[in-house]
Amino acid sequence: MNVRQRPSIRDIADAAGVSPATVSLALNNVRGARIADATRLKVEKIAAELGYAPNGLAQALRTNRSHTLAIISEEIATAPYAGRLIRGAQEAASKHGWIMLIMSTGGAKEVEEREIEAVWRHQVDGVIYADTAHRIIDIPEALEGKPVFLANAEATHGDFWSVYPDEIQGGYVATRELIDAGHEEIGFVSTAMDIPARAGRLQGYRTALEEFGIRFDPRLVIEEASSFAEDGYRGAHSLLSRKKRPTAIFCFNDRMAMGAYRAAGEMGLLIPKDLSVVGFDNQEIIAEALSPQLTTVALPYYEMGAMAVEAVIAELQNGNTSKNPGAIPNALIKRESVGLLQ
Amino acid sequence: MNVRQRPSIRDIADAAGVSPATVSLALNNVRGARIADATRLKVEKIAAELGYAPNGLAQALRTNRSHTLAIISEEIATAPYAGRLIRGAQEAASKHGWIMLIMSTGGAKEVEEREIEAVWRHQVDGVIYADTAHRIIDIPEALEGKPVFLANAEATHGDFWSVYPDEIQGGYVATRELIDAGHEEIGFVSTAMDIPARAGRLQGYRTALEEFGIRFDPRLVIEEASSFAEDGYRGAHSLLSRKKRPTAIFCFNDRMAMGAYRAAGEMGLLIPKDLSVVGFDNQEIIAEALSPQLTTVALPYYEMGAMAVEAVIAELQNGNTSKNPGAIPNALIKRESVGLLQ
DNA sequence: TTGTAGGCGTTATCAC
């Protein structure tokens, strides 16, 4: 593990027979002060030969800009799909030559303080505050003084920019898919948890029904305590036991859809022939493993990560130019669990 | 987004009526050069009042140590469980006051070069090179000169330190669980993919059988082309169609176990009464959603991330003191899919 | 068109 010293701007200057300042100007293409083409070329050539790369720390110290963003999250990458958000953020940052730090707090205030302390020490330029499930959260005030951008979350107070899934549109597009297949008796197996997704998806469901003149029947909406496969099983079982059995079910998430599959199986119902199902989350590991594969709605994790980073970088570079993205749409992923009503 | 300037060591010096050097000595408790207690206290008090935090960039520039680690991965956080590795790494780093950068290459050589370039620019002290699935990989030579540590991977050449799951032990512990429940006719639904897990788990399976005097029957090992639920379904179906039907199946992973559940269900077999199943990966989202919940083997993702970081930091701080961890054990997660042989 | 000099915030080495 030999540590060979990297060449500095001065090494290039010596080799080229010019001053360090000239090297800096040449390499950075500073407008205003022009450098003779011959000099520039020579400098560039020598820099390449020496394998020169600027020392980002020195640059950052001097310019007071570290080109570094931090993504802070309570439970980083704990939710399987949350990795996509990080990935979107990281790739967007990398595209601009920026760096992403990651810090997870595990929910402990003390750890969070330590992480925010690190944000300051390392002169991070901006912060993406992300949540694994779309929630409304408090922003620690210790972060004041840095651009903070929320991803997959909304703030309780303060005017923070944020990007999160459009739950209403998500509920709409899922329901719409079922309506387009001819279904009118559409159940909604949901959760009673107090999160934006619950109200939003329900509203989207109702809007879609309304738009097509289908009467909303509250008895077709089941809200279970939680949102596990077991809850989906119970909800679906109860819906499918009605004398007028729904021909389609929209499930709050893929886990619940997995439970619905089991309920249907036990009752001898074939998907999608006897029952159509749409899930939510596009957890590929479930959606693709189910048989038939599950049609579902994909949350825009990658996009949220990327948009958050793009917005912060734009803000940092040009000032307040861009627009607060807010709610962004979800995509329907069509697979095999929706059938035309016979 | 107001950016208030952080106080520097000089601000404290001015306020305390001492020199910056004294402040540095006092705050860092440098042994050798002693500072009057009164001075130290005064300096500490003022530092606290001003909310002083050292500028990590300046420190790093001066000391040539950034206290920063990068985790480079082809497909960061793409595999659901891979997030745990990142999390283990991040938390271990944070515990020592270090910072984790993350960079994903998406498999593209060009992106990888850019990321490695960033590693150098930002004076990263060490690199964790991680893979999402235990594989044997090439380390880019551009990383030479930095401590590189492999997590969930082994290197094709060069003597890199690494940490990866003990596949043999994993296969052993899974099979052992079934043997302990009284089973002797134990199938193994595996994959034909050329990865260390395939050979390792098979060997563990054989070792366990041997240890308990159970004859190894190659016909009980089915290797499907891939390792999806569909493959598990096929493999299990074929095993369960034998005239002497196995009473237990060890599945290469949880997705395949999910397929095995479906095969069992279609053949009217109840788990765990008629058939016991053990999976691999502990993908909670599947293992907990299945009914009955799946007993499986958990890969030590969190531990691998943490151990990699601990090792790199130890190496950086004390020189070559610690031991190369190599293969580390997996944990059996007992749930409900294994029953005593009646 | 290029070089000089000062400074970003720290730390290390000397003197005093």
Added chain:
DNA sequence: GTGATAACGCCTACAA
């Protein structure tokens, strides 16, 4: 005990 002073690598007036 404490304080100048000189680095670390880079940027940027300003001077030449």
